[in-house]
Amino acid sequence: MTEYVTTALGDRVAYDRYGDGPGLIFVAGAGPFRAIDPVTTATAELAAEQGLATIVYDRLGRGESEATGRIGLDREFAALRALMDLLGGEAALCGHSSGCSISLAAAANGLPVTALALWEAPIAPVGTVAEWIGEVERRMDAGDFDGALTHYMKDMPPEWLEQAKQNPMYELFAAQVVSYRADGESLVWADSGPQAELFANVRVPTEFLLGEKTFDEMHAAAAAVLATIPGSAKLELPGADHTWDVAPMAAELARFILRAVS
Missing domain, CATH: 3.40.50.1820 (Alpha/Beta hydrolase fold, catalytic domain)
Structure with a gap:
């Protein structure tokens, strides 16, 4: 419970x-x-x-x-x-x-x-995480949740995003991309x-x-x-x-x- x-x-x-x-x-x-x-x-x-x-x-x-x-x-x-x-x-x-x-x-x-x-x-360590996460946050702040999620997943196996978009819960998944800000901040820190x-x-x-x-x-x-x-x-x-x-x-x-x- x-x-x-x-x-x-x-x-x-x-x-x-x-x-x-x-x-x-x-x-x-x-x-x-x-x-x-x-x-x-x-x-x-x-x-x-x-x-x-x-x-x-x-x-x-x-x-x-x-x-x-x-x-x-x-x-x-x-x-x-x-x-x-x-x-x-x-x-x-x-x-x-x-x-x-x-x-x-x-x-x-x-x-x-x-x-x-x-x-x-x-x-x-790759030195490019801040740029990647910065673009995710720009899309997030503009209310483009689909775009933010798509950009967050850009280097993942493409079938993962395709499967997510075919899921009936995709609209919810995209809306919850606002919770990725902490992930992004920690990844930027680890690459800083x-x-x-x-x-x-x-x-x-x-x-x-x-x-x-x-x-x-x-x-x-x-x-x-x-x-x-x-x-x-x-x-x-x-x-x-x-x-x-x-x-x-x-x-x-x-x-x-x-x-x-x-």
């Missing part, structure tokens, strides 16, 4: 909680929310059976976490902090895609993060300078997770960031098309986080 928590900035965040133990919050990337993401919920339920207290929440501006105005990274941090308070004041974060850069930014900015499990983080400097304050156990059938770019991104966070590791798990298989992912999250906080 959906529960709600109000952040220090006044936003109301919808979430589901499972189990007891060390805390783990799943941080979605651009797009997903609980109603359309059964994989994350199933993973959270299974990880909870293996000793964790897990939370899956709707990012601000999506699903049941209704929000208006500019939904920036500051509001996402406040949402995470409110959820961490429900778990005893600290938690590990499992980021998916651009949820990884949000999670890294949260740790680098001093949120009480105990560990980072990052699934296919798209943060190889030498990553060794950007991630200097990330000093918690960190694991980069990749699907066995992923894109070459994901391996390059993981390799780049691995070199900047002491003690971080990389692991391949069953998964394809930017998505993990539930059982092995849940088992690895439980193993990694229980060890990280012991």
